[in-house]
Amino acid sequence: MDRVTLHLHWVGRRLLLGLGQTAAVVLFVFALTEALPGDAAVALAGDQPDPERIARIRAALDLDRPTAERFLDWAAGLLHGDLGTSLVSGRPVSGYLAGGLGPTVLLASATLVVLLPLSAGLGVLCARREGGPLDRTLSALTLAVHSVPEFALGVLLATVFGLWLGWLPPTAVGADPLTDPAVLVLPVLVLISRPVCTISRLVRAGMIDAMASPYVAQALRYGVGGGRVRWAHALPNALAPAAQQLARTCDWLLSGVIVVEALFVIPGLGTVLIDAVAARDVPVVQGMAVVFGVVTVLANLGADLVARRFAPRAEVVA
Amino acid sequence: MNNPRSGFARRGFLLATATATAAALALTAGCAGDTGKTADPKNAAAAGTPQRGGTLRAAFPGGGAGETLDPHAANLFVDAARAKALYDKLADFGADLAPVPRLAERWEPNESLDTWKITLRKAAFHDGRPVTAEDVLYSYRRIADPKGTFRAKASLEPIDLAASRALDASTVEFKLKRPYAEFPNVLAAFGAYIIPKDTTSFDKPVGSGPFTFAAFTPGKSLVVKRNDAYWEGAPHLDQVEFVVASEESARVSALLGGQVQYAHELSPATARTHEGKGKIEVIRLPGSSMQGFVMKTDRPPFNDPRVRQAFFLIADRKELVDGALSGAGEVGNDLFGKGYRYYASGLPQRTQDLERARALLKEAGAENLKVTLDTAPAATGFVEAAGIFKEQAAKAGVTVEVKVGNKDTYWKDILDNGTFASYRSGSMPIESHISQRLLTGSTTNATKWKQKDFDDLYQQAQSTRDEKERAALYERMQRRLYDEGGFLIWGFADWIVATAPTVHGVDAKAPANTLDWARFDKIWIA
Numbered sequence: 001m002d003r004v005t006l007h008l009h010w011v012g013r014r015l016l017l018g019l020g021q022t023a024a025v026v027l028f029v030f031a032l033t034e035a036l037p038g039d040a041a042v043a044l045a046g047d048q049p050d051p052e053r054i055a056r057i058r059a060a061l062d063l064d065r066p067t068a069e070r071f072l073d074w075a076a077g078l079l080h081g082d083l084g085t086s087l088v089s090g091r092p093v094s095g096y097l098a099g100g101l102g103p104t105v106l107l108a109s110a111t112l113v114v115l116l117p118l119s120a121g122l123g124v125l126c127a128r129r130e131g132g133p134l135d136r137t138l139s140a141l142t143l144a145v146h147s148v149p150e151f152a153l154g155v156l157l158a159t160v161f162g163l164w165l166g167w168l169p170p171t172a173v174g175a176d177p178l179t180d181p182a183v184l185v186l187p188v189l190v191l192i193s194r195p196v197c198t199i200s201r202l203v204r205a206g207m208i209d210a211m212a213s214p215y216v217a218q219a220l221r222y223g224v225g226g227g228r229v230r231w232a233h234a235l236p237n238a239l240a241p242a243a244q245q246l247a248r249t250c251d252w253l254l255s256g257v258i259v260v261e262a263l264f265v266i267p268g269l270g271t272v273l274i275d276a277v278a279a280r281d282v283p284v285v286q287g288m289a290v291v292f293g294v295v296t297v298l299a300n301l302g303a304d305l306v307a308r309r310f311a312p313r314a315e316v317v318a
Numbered sequence: 319m320n321n322p323r324s325g326f327a328r329r330g331f332l333l334a335t336a337t338a339t340a341a342a343l344a345l346t347a348g349c350a351g352d353t354g355k356t357a358d359p360k361n362a363a364a365a366g367t368p369q370r371g372g373t374l375r376a377a378f379p380g381g382g383a384g385e386t387l388d389p390h391a392a393n394l395f396v397d398a399a400r401a402k403a404l405y406d407k408l409a410d411f412g413a414d415l416a417p418v419p420r421l422a423e424r425w426e427p428n429e430s431l432d433t434w435k436i437t438l439r440k441a442a443f444h445d446g447r448p449v450t451a452e453d454v455l456y457s458y459r460r461i462a463d464p465k466g467t468f469r470a471k472a473s474l475e476p477i478d479l480a481a482s483r484a485l486d487a488s489t490v491e492f493k494l495k496r497p498y499a500e501f502p503n504v505l506a507a508f509g510a511y512i513i514p515k516d517t518t519s520f521d522k523p524v525g526s527g528p529f530t531f532a533a534f535t536p537g538k539s540l541v542v543k544r545n546d547a548y549w550e551g552a553p554h555l556d557q558v559e560f561v562v563a564s565e566e567s568a569r570v571s572a573l574l575g576g577q578v579q580y581a582h583e584l585s586p587a588t589a590r591t592h593e594g595k596g597k598i599e600v601i602r603l604p605g606s607s608m609q610g611f612v613m614k615t616d617r618p619p620f621n622d623p624r625v626r627q628a629f630f631l632i633a634d635r636k637e638l639v640d641g642a643l644s645g646a647g648e649v650g651n652d653l654f655g656k657g658y659r660y661y662a663s664g665l666p667q668r669t670q671d672l673e674r675a676r677a678l679l680k681e682a683g684a685e686n687l688k689v690t691l692d693t694a695p696a697a698t699g700f701v702e703a704a705g706i707f708k709e710q711a712a713k714a715g716v717t718v719e720v721k722v723g724n725k726d727t728y729w730k731d732i733l734d735n736g737t738f739a740s741y742r743s744g745s746m747p748i749e750s751h752i753s754q755r756l757l758t759g760s761t762t763n764a765t766k767w768k769q770k771d772f773d774d775l776y777q778q779a780q781s782t783r784d785e786k787e788r789a790a791l792y793e794r795m796q797r798r799l800y801d802e803g804g805f806l807i808w809g810f811a812d813w814i815v816a817t818a819p820t821v822h823g824v825d826a827k828a829p830a831n832t833l834d835w836a837r838f839d840k841i842w843i844a
Contacts, residue, residue: 038727046393047696047743049730050472050761057467088384089536096383099537158571170571173578174375174539174561265563265572267383267538275382275537278726284384 014304018297022290026078029289030071033282039063040087040280061087074286083290084283086276093287096272101291104268106177107260108253110184111191115249119196119242123203124235130208142197154190154263161186173265187264191257195249199242206238213237236310243310247303251296368823372843373557376580376836377569380562383537387520389511390461390468395582399836400560401511403542405525408436408454408505408512410833413825415658415747417502418833421449421512421526425505431497431781436505438488441549443514444530451484456515458482472754472761473507497781499788500749508746508831528553528839537562553839554823570816573598579818579843582836585698586644589814598816599824602646605657606813606830608743609643609699610650611691611707615804616766617737619689623802624682630668630806631675632714633707639809642703646814650807653796655748660789662796675714688717693740696728699811700740733764741805745829748792752776756799765804772798820844 041057042049058064077084083093122142126135145153162170169175172183210216211234219229258270269288276284378396389401408422419425423439441449460466462474481493494501504510514524523531528550529542540560546552561578563569569581570588574597584600593600613620613629620626635649648656651668655661679685693704701722708718718738723731732739741764743751754760757776758768772795779791799805813830823841828834 037724038730042727042730044393044467045730047729048469048472048762049733051733052761053467053472054730056465060465060467086384089386091384091536099383099535155567158567162571163574166575169577170575171563171568171577173377173563173568173572174559175577262565263568265561265565265568267562271537271564272383275384279382279384280726281384 011301011305014301018294018301021297022293025293025296026286026289029286030074030282033277033280033285034067036277036280038280040282043278043280044088063087074283078290083287086281086284088279088281088284093283096276096284097269097287097291100267100269100272102268103177103266104257104261104270107184107187107191107257107266107268108250110188111195111253112250114188115192115195115199116246118192119199120203120235120239122196122200123238123242124207124230126200126204127207127211127238128230130204135204139201142200145193146197148193150190150194150259151263153193154186154260157186157189158263171263171265177266183264183266187257187260187266190260190263191253195246195252199245199249202242202245203235203238206241207234210234210237240307240310243303243306244300247299250299251292366822368554368840368842369844370554370842371556373559374555374580374821374838374841374843375559375561375578376582376838377561377563377572377578378582379564379566379569380537382562382564385536385562387523387531387534387540389513389520389523389525390457390470390509392509392511393469395830395836396560396562398508398831399582399838400540400542401509401525402527402836403529403558403560403838404523404527404531405511405513406441406449406527407507407510408438409502410506411745411747411831413827413829413832413834415655415745415829415832417506417747420506420833421454422502422505425502427499427501427783429783431499431501431783432494434492434494434501435485436490436492438490439549440488441526442547443526444524444545445514447514448487449512449526450487450515451490452487453515454490454512455479455482455484456517457512458510460513461510468509470507470509473504473510473750476501476504496777499780499782500747503747503749507750529558532557548839550839554842555838558838573816573818576818579821580824580841581816584814584816586646586812586814589646589816590644592816596819599819599821600814600816601824601826602812602814603826603829603835604648604812605655605810606745607647607697607811608650608654608807609638609647609703609809609811610652610741610805610807611703612732612739612741612764613804613806614737614764614766616768619682619684619687620737620804622682622684624678625684625687626802626804626806628675628678628682628684628714628716629711631671631678632711632716633668633806633808634670634710635668635808637710638703638706641706642699643809643811647809647811650809652800652803652805652807654743654751654805654807655745656810658745658748660748660792662793662800664793665797665800670710672714679714679716686715686717688719689738690719690721690736691738691740692721692723692732692736694723694725694728694731696725697740697742700742703808704740733762739764742811745831748796749779752795756803767799767804769798 040061041054041063044057045054074084085092122138126138129135158170161168168185169183175183177184216229216234219233257268258274261268261270273288378399380396381394389405392398392401406421408420409417410420412418421438421441422436424437426435438449443449458474459479461468461470462479476494476498478493478495483491485491528545528548530545532541532543534540542558544553544556563572566585572578573581589600592598613626615621630652639647639649651665653662679687691704693700695701704720708720711718755762756767757773775791775795779788782788817824820843821841822844825834
């Protein structure tokens with residue numbers, strides 16, 4: 001009982017901290033977008049920078065009001081759940097988020113579904129064969145893949161599997177990933193290429209440490225089977241650092257898919273963000289910042305919870 | 319090899335594939351179409367006869383989730399292409415940038431060129447209502463709304479809309495604020511589309527264009543269907559889908575992979591890689607983009623015409639075209655609009671002359687000159703061209719410091735600031751180039767060219783009825799710019815589009831943004 005309240009207390013503290021972090025992120029993003037050269041009026045004017053027209057756009061968009069005033073207005077709207085409207089199209093920001101969220105979440109979940117078992121399995125496999133040819137080959141391979149930029153890997157995969165072999169669609173242009181999941185295969189491959197390397201190596205290192213630890217030796221002395229020790233005793237300990245790395249991967253998946261989205265024409269959050277920054281569409285950028293902030297906080301909270309569950313001694317660190 | 323049976327078998331296989339493809343096409347189009355014609359695509363293609371049916375998917379770089387179907391808000395190529403499918407203008411530009419009648423059947427000015435009578439052709443909006451003079455006036459008033467910010471507003475400025483009126487359902491009388499011989503250019507201006515009277519929402523756009531609206535997801539796709547009642551005859555295609563792919567490699571992959579049949583804006587390198595290999599057809603639209611540098615003529619060192627002339631002579635245009643445009647273009651002669659109507663093609667082609675450039679700089683007391691060249695990745699080849707020019711200038715003893723700025727705000731940054739900057743321009747009539755950029759009151763006068771006598775020549779041309787006399791005046795203006803203007807125009811870039819080999823009827827002469835560019839009602843699949 002006491003332990004549960006303590007636990008809830010901890011979660012509550014973490015959530016409060018998270019809320020503060022999100023607010024800080026939003027403030028920071030607002031400051032950064034304000035610091036960018038030019039505003040939406042200038043970006044909208046493009047190669048016809050007629051000064052009068054820019055002034056009119058600026059007035060029409062309320063951009064001529066002081067920064068602080070605009071920020072307070074926006075923050076007040078946020079408290080009512082109103083993310084504001086786009087400067088470019090006049091459509092609500094929530095619509096932008098909803099539109100971009102679907103493809104990105106689909107992509108991210110598909111990635112995680114493949115990534116988790118794959119990296120855990122690879123890590124354990126390497127740890128079992130520590131120093132053997134398989135371990136060395138996989139280590140070399142993961143290091144090599146990790147050093148290839150996503151853009152290059154994406155172009156390579158699209159060319160080989162999409163154009164030369166014709167096995168998979170080279171882009172997702174005009175397709176609905178829900179009805180045509182084949183378009184997701186190449187993007188997911190590119191997305192898992194890096195995290196699978198880092199996470200499997202963390203699992204491997206954790207497994208090797210855990211297998212060499214006194215409690216595993218103890219368990220083995222008690223006659224607990226090798227498989228059971230490996231999966232039930234050693235792996236959870238090895239997963240704790242990997243879980244935290246995974247949380248970082250989740251953040252990255254949300255924002256870092258930009259390259260993959262552009263390369264394979266998946267109109268997700270990354271694309272929305274890039275376009276919004278280029279157009280200086282501040283409300284949309286801010287809305288994205290809120291979403292990214294919240295997701296990051298939640299993912300890290302989840303990771304800490306998992307780490308506590310798997311390796312309670314790590315609590316002091318958290 | 320010589321066995322006739324195997325040849326037979328192959329032919330049988332091909333036929334089966336062709337039939338399957340045709341069936342699949344008919345299925346995807348969701349429309350029976352004219353199956354009698356689609357059954358044998360090969361013959362028709364050989365004969366060059368357009369045939370009906372099919373869906374064309376066209377990939378354009380796009381504007382993301384902020385896109386709208388308001389044709390007056392068009393800013394990007396994809397906006398213009400979509401607006402062209404759904405709407406019409408009163409006129410549009412031919413390949414030489416001379417206005418071609420569209421919804422306007424004809425136009426007649428009065429004696430003093432300040433009142434123009436426009437007669438509309440018989441055309442209908444997609445909901446069946448006829449296109450009338452009231453619709454024209456409504457559209458123009460919406461664009462020109464003093465509080466509005468539509469791009470074509472500046473082009474419509476010469477019209478006194480309060481005094482203009484509908485003489486009858488199919489005749490509009492435009493009163494102008496001053497004589498304007500080139501008024502039909504206004505009717506063809508970028509974004510001057512005609513929408514039905516009282517339209518305020520563009521969720522389900524209704525136009526008079528060759529295609530009707532079917533579905534739209536901003537940043538993703540627009541689907542349009544054939545308008546059988548189109549005044550110029552129904553398009554061949556059943557359906558066109560505009561998809562957005564901002565990354566060039568994605569457009570190429572999608573085209574090579576058969577996901578799209580038309581890709582807009584490819585790089586010269588890509589074009590060279592795939593040209594003539596049979597997988598895709600590469601089409602180069604010449605004269606689509608002017609490439610150059612602006613010298614601000616109102617401040618040192620360029621307020622001395624001799625320095626400007628020296629810079630004209632520093633440029634090795636061939637090297638710039640080959641280097642910055644990968645050879646996909648032709649050299650310029652410091653004048654806008656090569657190949658367009660009124661272009662002064664008789665002036666000698668300028669070539670590099672470093673001796674003379676040095677001499678001119680010395681005469682102007684500008685030896686060991688140092689200038690900052692503003693550039694940004696705001697257009698293809700900008701940064702490359704700046705680097706190449708820096709090397710060329712060094713040979714004439716001029717130190718050019720290249721400063722790479724922000725691409726999103728570039729055009730505003732260089733309008734009033736700096737002295738020397740990269741520049742490009744899409745196609746427009748020479749008259750528009752002059753009125754928008756080279757008159758004392760021009761809104762985007764990046765060279766700060768403000769010359770009373772030049773303004774007078776322009777006004778004189780606009781009050782001249784006789785086309786020959788007008789051409790002579792344009793020639794005088796261009797000669798002046800050639801001698802001492804602020805635009806160092808070193809080249810004209812081709813615009814590169816590519817299609818699947820099954821796509822026919824794509825015009826190969828029309829510069830981007832002219833009538834026959836991205837004109838999907840004239841395209842067919844075979």
